[in-house]
Amino acid sequence: MTNYTEQFRPQFHFSPQKKWINDPNGLVYNDGVYHLFYQYYPEDIVWGPMHWGHAVSKDLVSWQHKPIALYPDDHGDIFSGSAVLDSNNSSGLGTTENPPLVAIFTYHLMAGEKAGRSDFQTQGIAYSLDNGDTWLKYKGNPVIGNEGIKDFRDPKVFWHHESNQWILALVAGDHAKFYGSKNLINWNHLSDFGKDKGAHGGVWECPDLFKLNVEGTDQEKWILLISVNPGAPNGGSGTQYFVGDFNGHTFTAEHKDHRWIDMGADNYAGVTYNNTPNGERIFIGWMSNWNYAQNTPTKEWRSAMTLPRKLSLIKEDKTYYVRSTVVESFNDQVSMVKEEESVSLVKVFILEHQNYNQSEIKFQTNLSKPIEIEFKNQKGESLIFEMDPVKKEMFLDRRQSGLTDFEERFAKNIHILPVMVTDKDVDVRIIMDWSSIEIFIDNGRYVMTEQIFPTEFYNKLAISSKEEIRIRKFSLNKVKSIWE
Ligand code: FRU
Secondary structure (H helix, E strand, C coil), X not given: CCCCCCCCCCCCCCCCCCEEEEXXXXXXXXXCEEEEEEEEECCCCCCCCCEEEEEXXXXXXXXXXXXXXXXXECCEEEEEEEEEECCCCCCCCCXXXXXXXXXXXXXXXXXXXXXXXXXCEEXXXXXXXXXXXXXXXXXXXXXXXXXXXXXXXXXXXXXXXCXXXXXXXXXXXXXXXXXXECCCCCCEEEEEECCCCCCCCCEEEEEEEEEEEEXXXXXXXXXXXXXXXXXXXXXXXXXXXXXEEECCCCEEECCXXXXXXXXXXXXXXXXXXXXXXXXXXXXEEECCXXXXXXXXXXXXXXXXXXXXXXXXXXXXXXXXXXXXXXXXXXXXXXXXXXXXXXXXXXXXXXXXXCCHHHEXXXXXXXXXXXEEEEEECCCCCEEEEXXXXXXXXXXXXXXXXXXXXXXXXXXXXXXXXXXXXXXCEEEEEEEEECCEEEEEECCCXXXXXXXXXXXXXXXXXXXXXXXXXXXXXXXXXXXXXXXX
């Protein structure tokens, strides 16, 4: 059994005790518990026949491991999907007194794929009457068959109040398909979206569809998340979003440009929780990238989830943007190490600290000023984040950050995030675990999430600028391990 002290082991991100994980699945809150199911292969640290692993949390920060929830069966392995609380027992799989949790997932029939068929992905359901502890597969599976679409997967289901039905979004190669149902069992196809919209560098995966309130107004917009692999701006896997409207039948996007939930290389297949207590939209992504996910240098387990983030929608110059901010309960994990009201960058500001790989750094700066932030260790490994207002870009350079040669594409390029430069003071928040960095700028308007594998903890932080500027409200915090 692990005590979560192995080299590179995330201290405050979810990772499995052992073996391989990928996408978060079945994100649902019920009766005081946030469920996190996930793509899991219990036999190896590379991808294999998929199961749904399971963990639960009361605060989205500390997690308790549960037994595997869904095992492969005659219909196939269990690919990604979602879960709902069927409060009115519309499915008849529980009772009104004890409504079922229903999981909706993709069956992937390996034998069918190997035989060269194109109908090997179908959608199935399973239900639990004890808040997720045990699951039964529905006897009439699959509930959505396949008429010959090779990539046909990742159903996300939610209750659409306005049209009084369940809506299911799934992906079919180069587009999303929407279905409607009164009982989670009989589904009828409503519409398609996206063949000629958005980024199409690779196959579409893991859709999500939900409403967000436009901050500071009573207006609402619908957001469609679509992961795409490959085709992300910094290579490999990434998650794009569309802002638009959904009328219970059809989704329409109101922009042509491509927008990404996170510009880092390691936030993929992210989806949001159903049924959260106060309707908050909480997102978790898989903190990896199919370009190198199976080669990262961990031994007992492989991959972790991003920190859970609350999504919100802002309107800037007639354009809507999705913001991501770490859930508030994370703040209970941190304790202050150092605070400075104002720091001059006339000379480099250097701060030594035993272990930056379990820390949070915050400060405020002006978005129109250049700034460079570097983390270093005794071995000469270094990770650089830079704001360049002339190029109107931020850069994350992990080329010398530690172990990088496990796969060529991991550290081939500096990663770029385009910024709209305004003369505005913004907050910068950097959260670093043993093998990841998450950067949130301007309240999560700009986000970068990336994996790093320093062979020793970073112990030196250097912040500098080409101009004589000051940064304000600097703080360095320590983050407690959730596994102690
Ligand atoms: C995304 C994905 C999904 C699929 C699952 C299989 O990372 O490819 O489309 O359901 O992983 O593990």
